[in-house]
Amino acid sequence: GAGVSQSPSNKVTEKGKDVELRCDPISGHTALYWYRQRLGQGLEFLIYFQGNSAPDKSGLPSDRFSAERTGESVSTLTIQRTQQEDSAVYLCASSLFSTSGGTSTDTQYFGPGTRLTVL
Amino acid sequence: AQKVTQAQTEISVVEKEDVTLDCVYETRDTTYYLFWYKQPPSGELVFLIRRNSFDEQNEISGRYSWNFQKSTSSFNFTITASQVVDSAVYFCALSGGVTGGGNKLTFGTGTQLKVEL
Numbered sequence: 403g404a405g406v407s408q409s410p411s412n413k414v415t416e417k418g419k420d421v422e423l424r425c426d427p428i429s430g431h432t433a434l435y436w437y438r439q440r441l442g443q444g445l446e447f448l449i450y451f452q453g454n455s456a457p458d459k460s461g462l463p464s465d466r467f468s469a470e471r472t473g474e475s476v477s478t479l480t481i482q483r484t485q486q487e488d489s490a491v492y493l494c495a496s497s498l499f500s501t502s503g504g505t506s507t508d509t510q511y512f513g514p515g516t517r518l519t520v521l
Numbered sequence: 522a523q524k525v526t527q528a529q530t531e532i533s534v535v536e537k538e539d540v541t542l543d544c545v546y547e548t549r550d551t552t553y554y555l556f557w558y559k560q561p562p563s564g565e566l567v568f569l570i571r572r573n574s575f576d577e578q579n580e581i582s583g584r585y586s587w588n589f590q591k592s593t594s595s596f597n598f599t600i601t602a603s604q605v606v607d608s609a610v611y612f613c614a615l616s617g618g619v620t621g622g623g624n625k626l627t628f629g630t631g632t633q634l635k636v637e638l
Contacts, residue, residue, distance in 0.1 A: 435625065444612060444628035445566075458625065493566065499624065508554070508616065508624045512566035 404428065406513035408494050414519045415484055423479040423516045427496030434477050435495040435510060436469055445493060451477060452499055484520045491515040523548045525615050527629035534603050534636055542598045542632045544613030550574075555589065555596045556614040556626065566612070572596065603636045610634070 407426040415421050427434050436448040447461040451471040462468070466484075471477040481488055495510035524547040534540045546555065557569040570580065572589050580587050584601045600607055610633050614626040 433624065437626075437628075444630045445614075445626070447625040447627070450625050452624075461625065491564065495566075497624070509556070509568055509571050510624075510626060511568060512558075514563075514565045 406494055406496050406511055408492075408513040408516050410516060411514065412517045412519075414521065416521050417486060418483055420480065420482045421484055421518065423481075423492050423518070425477045425479070425494030425496075425513060427475070427477070427494070428498075428511060430474075431496035431498050431511075432474050433497045433499040433508065433510075434471055435497075436477070436479050437493045437495065439491045439493060439515070441490070448479070448492075481518075484518075486520045489518055489520045491517050523550075523553075523615050523617060523627040525613050525627055525629035527611075527613055527632050529632045530630070531633040531635070534634070536605060536636055536638050537602050538636075539599060539601050540603050540634065540636075542600075542611050542613075542634065544596045544598065544629060546594050546596065546613070546615045548615060548617065550617045552617075554616045556616070557587065557596075557598050558612045558614065559609045560612060560631070561609040569598075600634075603634075605636050605638060608634060608636045 409424045432453050434451045437445040439445045449469045450458040466482045469479045493512050493515045495512045497508045497510045499508050526545045553574045555572045559567045559569055570587055577589050586599045588597045610631045612631045613629045616624050616626050
């Protein structure tokens with residue numbers, strides 16, 4: 403079946419502009435994650451959605467960052483008043499979250515990412 | 522807090538050599554999950570393996586094998602008879618499960634593997 407898709411694949415914007423990044427998870431996956439990968443670095447967690455629960459926003463770096471998800475479908479990550487340090491690849495992942503015996507199993511499958519460049 | 526350390530920034534080998542990528546983790550959770558992902562030059566992260574903290578059995582999948590040792594908090598990855606197509610950045614990651622740090626992944630900084638002819 404189709405994997406995680408993200409759009410646009412590349413986005414170039416000017417400092418101070420707002421941008422929206424989109425993620426389409428794998429159909430049926432209840433959990434959705436956003437990560438950021440700066441050049442040559444590992445991935446940093448940004449935000450996590452699980453079903454109808456309140457999202458885990460603990461990784462958002464500032465109040466300029468926000469994300470929404472409607473039900474178990476598409477998610478949008480919005481960055482307001484972009485800064486040059488926001489330049490990175492933004493990766494989305496989804497998983498079929500399940501629990502068994504009080505522990506969770508959760509393999510995240512990643513999309514191709516959106517490369518954001520802020521001039 | 523959770524932490525993953527991949528001390529090897531870059532490794533270069535000649536094709537057919539064996540290579541081991543190191544991963545050391547820190548967590549206070551008793552239940553946790555460890556992962557390896559491959560990021561080829563195309564950029565998309567490819568899932569390789571997931572292990573839970575209760576299963577210390579080593580695993581082999583073709584030319585890939587993983588050695589999980591709780592006593593040293595390590596989850597090392599070995600590629601046997603490396604090939605040029607193995608050239609990529611490899612990330613080790615950790616999640617805490619329901620009661621711990623949650624399902625978000627904490628990644629290491631990655632190891633760039635270059636396999637040359």
